[in-house]
Amino acid sequence: MFGVQFNVIVPSDSYPLDSGPEILKFEIFSRLITKLQAAISRSPLDFDFLEFTCRQELYLLEALSRHVNVPEPILQAFQHLFRLVMSHSNCTDGTVATIAGETGRPRYDIDQEILEELLDVNLPVSCIAKLLGVSRSTINRRMREFGVSARQTYSTLTDEELDDAVIRIKNEMPSSGYRMVKGRLRSTGIHVQWRRVIASIIVRRTYSVKGPLSLWHVDTNHKLIRYNIVIFGAVDGYSRKVSYIITVFLSFTEDLFSVHMTFLPKLMADLEAFVEGWNNHPPRTEGNQTPEQLWHAGLDIQEPDVDWDFAADFGEHVDGAIVVPEFPCPFTNEEMAELQLLLHQNENDCTRTELYLVCREYVAAALSGTD
Structure with a gap:
């Protein structure tokens, strides 16, 4: 493409370089020729490197022309070379790809696995359409093509089985409302309609208190x-x-120790049940989307630019900390194993309060040294 011929002026007796500007001009021209020869001699020709070399040398040559006499034809020829390289870099080779298809615009490519995963977390069709950037009708068509339906995700429980499940949840979390109950049902793999959950929770009964001390x-x-x-x-x-x-x-040490031994396992189980129910309960202010659904819907949101090292530096002293006194374990490993065996044997036959009394009696007897 480029037919470039370079002639190097070698100093001799007939062309003495006794002045500073002439020596500088000779060095610049020699450097220019060396750089261009190195760029053009590459095989295959690297136009990006050639563009970089021309840009750099042209900037240096224009700066030199303000101090020494650079022949105008040389400067114009180099500028013309740079424009040729730039025009070639701006031209992109276009290829025409022919795809055989039907009439009209191509259909949206929606992966069946992704669609089924979004349906499994009980996201509504409108939210799925918004996440995938398509219309609701497109999602409905793909669901028909893939043979999936939102109604298929509902559990086929009878009313009696649903009532039993709700009773178990209310025993775990007595103060939970219908939203929390629905979330807990989802966490256990039970997905039913709102109307069925509400009908199972509402107990239409009335009571009256006769007088003082009745309640x-x-x-x-x-x-x-x-x-x-x-x-x-x-x-x-x-x-x-x-x-x-x-x-x-x-x-008293025996009181605190007995409370911890008997109630901490139940407390941890209740907290785990609460977490599972909370993550699957639908807040009204978030369009009835559960925290689990909001997590899946927000995975593609860009993380904010936060300096976590600075944000997590709270210093060594924190005001308002609650200090709970700790008590050392008063038993040996053998005594602890015997106590845990005693609690395990009576766990199914006693209430939690009765289990606490059994534990406290054992602890008091062990600390006093009596059998």
Whole structure:
């Protein structure tokens, strides 16, 4: 493409280079010729490298022309060479690809696996269409083609089986509402309609209190738990009169130890059930989408530019920390194994309160040295 011929001016007696500008001009021209020869001699010809060389040498040559006399034909010829290289770099080879298809625009490529995964987390069709950048009708057509349906994800439970499942959840989390119950059902693999969940939860029964002392409401206050103080109170259900309020100071080692041994496993199981139910319950403010669904829907969102090292540096001192006193274990490994065996043997036959009393009796007897 480029037919370039370079002639190097070699200093001799007839062309003396006794002045500084002439020596500088000779060195620049020699460098220019060497660079261009190196760029053009590459096989195959690297136009990116040639463009870089021409740009760099042209900048140097134009800067030199402001200080020494550079012949105008040389400068114009080099500028013309640079324009030729640039025009070739800007031209892209286009190839025409012929694809045999039907009339009209091509169909959207939606992967069946991705569609089924989004349906498995119970995302609505409108949300799936928004995530994939297509219309709802396109999603519905693909679902018909793939033989999948949102209704197929509903569990085929009878009303009696659903009532039994709801009763178990209400026993685990007595204060849970219908949204939390639906989320807990999802976490156990049960997916039913809203109307069935509401119909199973609502118990249409009425009761009346005859008079004082017919019903008491007992509650506790744990704001002083850092001091091992728990406040118990009871309110009469008829007159709302405070019947009694007492404080319990859990200072005895056997009390705290027995509570931990009997109630911590149940507490951990309840917390795990709460987490599973919460992750699958649909908040109204988020369009009835569960936290699990919001997680899947937000995976493609770009992570914000946060300096995590700086953000996580809270210093060594944190105000307002709650310090719970720790008590050393009063038993040896053999005694702990014997106590755990005792609790395991009575776990199915006793309530949690009865199990606590059994544990406390054993602990008190062991600490006092009696059999």
